[in-house]
């Protein structure tokens with residue numbers, strides 16, 4: 465049994481199918497890269513994994529337990545645009561991420577407050593942001609803001625980290641450094657990671673597996689008639705050899721529908 469099991473999941477918005485019969489088994493600690501054309505439902509798939517939305521059909525289980533539509537701290541998410549709190553300092557962003565906002569209001573006893581701040585300081589050292597702890601996110605570079613966003617997601621010690629094009633807005637040099645940073649974090653934890661990216665080399669460099677989402681059926685007259693599914697599942701640690709290829713052949717309908 466996989467750690468994350470996705471079983472025959474479909475998602476529709478109104479009468480529009482977005483995902484169609486997606487099934488997947490993922491081992492704990494695996495890094496799954498997700499690629500696919502714009503609008504094919506990659507972010508929708510992450511939202512389903514986050515448990516922010518319920519699928520129209522099918523089931524997702526984590527550690528054997530079906531998701532119930534209630535996001536919780538076992539899953540953290542980082543988006544392409546920095547998801548930090550702009551009105552808080554870098555350090556308070558991490559303190560707040562622990563879910564201990566009460567600390568900011570001075571409600572916690574002094575000893576607890578100190579422990580939370582100490583943990584935030586250790587995390588800031590680890591991500592190389594200790595020297596800007598008292599600055600506001602807007603004064604940081606893109607890479608620094610994204611490191612803070614990742615550290616924030618990690619503060620709750622999620623078992624599953626969801627990354628939605630996390631490095632898309634960064635320049636190539638910063639992106640490389642973020643790859644190193646993410647690989648270091650992975651080596652230190654047993655997190656299971658799902659990362660959506662438009663960059664194939666990034667997908668293969670970081671992922672253990674690379675999933676390609678696409679439509680297996682396509683009607684040029686009605687491009688929204690069918691949803692996407694996983695069409696390729698590459699083993700990225702074995703030279704990119706696909707070990708599971710298309711359950712069905714891609715089928716293009718002509719004008720007569722045949």
Ligand SMILES: Nc1ncnc2c1ncn2[C@@H]1O[C@H](COP(=O)(O)OP(=O)(O)OP(=O)(O)O)[C@@H](O)[C@H]1O
Nearest residue numbers: 477478482500501502503504505506507508509660
């Ligand atoms: N809550 C919603 N209600 C209706 N339609 C939605 C909703 N969320 C997403 N969609 C539509 O579902 C489709 C898939 O969106 P999604 O963001 O999952 O694609 P994506 O593959 O992540 O795209 P991109 O690579 O451009 O980020 C899009 O056409 C989008 O407009």
